[in-house]
Amino acid sequence: MLLAALRADDNRTEMLLDPTSAGLLRFDSDEQLKLMAVFRKGRPDLKGKIMRISDFCFITAAAAALVGMTMGIVMGISQDFTLAPSHAHLNLLGWVSMAIYGLYHRGVGRTSGFGGWIQAGSGALGAAFMAGGLGLYLGSHDERFVPLVITGSLLAALSMLLFLALVLFDMRDRRTSAFGMAAHSG
Numbered sequence: 001m002l003l004a005a006l007r008a009d010d011n012r013t014e015m016l017l018d019p020t021s022a023g024l025l026r027f028d029s030d031e032q033l034k035l036m037a038v039f040r041k042g043r044p045d046l047k048g049k050i051m052r053i054s055d056f057c058f059i060t061a062a063a064a065a066l067v068g069m070t071m072g073i074v075m076g077i078s079q080d081f082t083l084a085p086s087h088a089h090l091n092l093l094g095w096v097s098m099a100i101y102g103l104y105h106r107g108v109g110r111t112s113g114f115g116g117w118i119q120a121g122s123g124a125l126g127a128a129f130m131a132g133g134l135g136l137y138l139g140s141h142d143e144r145f146v147p148l149v150i151t152g153s154l155l156a157a158l159s160m161l162l163f164l165a166l167v168l169f170d171m172r173d174r175r176t177s178a179f180g181m182a183a184h185s186g
């Protein structure tokens, strides 16, 4: 059972350490394995078959960085900085924020789940709408593009709010599981 738990998720082997530092925990019952699942947030049966949330975040982040950097290079060559705010938001919401979200989800072992996908998805859409809307508006001064910017900013803020909620839920789950595992190991 212990080996099965180890194989289930290499990234979370530290969970096998007894929170009371008394040594390695043994996972003898289904109940104990369920406690582990609280940490993992992913479904082992889906592992390797679909994209993990962190993969999505990193792919989005790298794509945003490539487009954002290209914009920067073009601005520099042409000496036309009209789109600088769009470039800045694509890099910061797209590259920086999405990469940080991805690192967090990978760190806690969240591979799937409704909350995580909504959080990451709204972050990606927020970056695209905000940067795209700003670029279109600044390039044309057409007011019709303003709703795109507003939608993007609301999605980006929603993503950050959900991120805060997930961090707090994860903290609570970790505490609950640590107590549970300590009780079972004793």
Ligand code: HEM
Pocket: 068, 069, 070, 071, 072, 073, 075, 076, 081, 084, 085, 087, 088, 091, 092, 095, 096
């Ligand atoms: C190949 C990489 C990059 C190039 C060539 C580039 C180029 C530029 C240029 C030409 C400007 C306009 C400067 C001006 O208005 O005088 C600018 C502004 C800016 N860039 Fe970049 N940049 C790059 C990467 C990044 C990255 C990775 C970030 C953030 C993570 C970033 C954030 C910003 C910000 C915040 C501004 C100010 C925007 C504003 O004043 O409205 N840039 N960049």
